[in-house]
Amino acid sequence: WPSWSVSIEVLLYCIFVALCRFGLRGGWWSLLVSVLAIPLLWWDEFIARGVMGFFLGGSLFAVTEFVVARSNAKTVARGLCIAAFAVWALVVIDCYFSTLHNAAYWIAGHISDAAGEWYIGDSDNVFLLLFIYTVSPLTILALALHERVLGGKWERFSLLGDVSYSTYMLHFPMQLSLALIAAHFALTPAFFENGIALAMFYIVLIGLGLLSFNAFERPMQTLLRKIATSRNR
Numbered sequence: 001w002p003s004w005s006v007s008i009e010v011l012l013y014c015i016f017v018a019l020c021r022f023g024l025r026g027g028w029w030s031l032l033v034s035v036l037a038i039p040l041l042w043w044d045e046f047i048a049r050g051v052m053g054f055f056l057g058g059s060l061f062a063v064t065e066f067v068v069a070r071s072n073a074k075t076v077a078r079g080l081c082i083a084a085f086a087v088w089a090l091v092v093i094d095c096y097f098s099t100l101h102n103a104a105y106w107i108a109g110h111i112s113d114a115a116g117e118w119y120i121g122d123s124d125n126v127f128l129l130l131f132i133y134t135v136s137p138l139t140i141l142a143l144a145l146h147e148r149v150l151g152g153k154w155e156r157f158s159l160l161g162d163v164s165y166s167t168y169m170l171h172f173p174m175q176l177s178l179a180l181i182a183a184h185f186a187l188t189p190a191f192f193e194n195g196i197a198l199a200m201f202y203i204v205l206i207g208l209g210l211l212s213f214n215a216f217e218r219p220m221q222t223l224l225r226k227i228a229t230s231r232n233r
Contacts, residue, residue, distance in 0.1 A: 008046055030057075031056065067149070074149055081150075163213045165217070170205060170208050
């Protein structure tokens with residue numbers, strides 16, 4: 001349900017504004033806040049992931065600007081692109097064969113029984129942190145620098161980013177609607193378990209997302225900016 005995400009986003013914006021008010025700005029501060037949120041993972045995963053990801057994104061913006069200004073920016077960008085491909089290859093391999101999980105379990109078990117027990121209980125959080133602080137930043141940096149430095153044309157996909165919030169908010173009501181339709185017409189899960197059903201779902205979802213963005217989100221953004229501009233005059 002999207003409501004948990006929206007509520008956490010509101011919390012993140014409040015934290016962001018508070019930190020800015022205290023003058024805690026810049027890439028290093030963003031990274032520090034992101035890292036300090038790691039212990040929250042054992043208290044509330046959703047809040048922890050929100051804080052870690054939000055402020056890590058801020059630090060990645062600073063890293064991108066730093067690399068772009070360097071004379072060897074192209075070399076760094078190519079290296080990060082290769083690194084991003086490499087870590088995603090590891091992710092795919094581990095998803096199918098559990099190679100990294102098995103290796104980590106073997107290492108923890110040979111360190112001590114306590115380490116093995118700890119790993120069994122916290123392996124999900126360990127790999128989540130690895131994903132957040134390796135795969136995610138490398139991917140974002142590679143895409144940003146590929147566009148900024150290597151001449152990539154990722155802006156052609158900006159429309160998908162524009163409608164991402166609408167599609168996120170609409171996908172769950174669509175799923176509920178389909179579940180009610182399935183129950184009414186006695187449709188089995190097998191009816192939806194095919195490529196055509198999946199493609200149709202995304203076609204309708206993206207179409208509704210475009211309608212929502214152009215008819216509601218964009219006009220509201222324009223209106224809010226006008227209100228903010230008039231108040232600052």
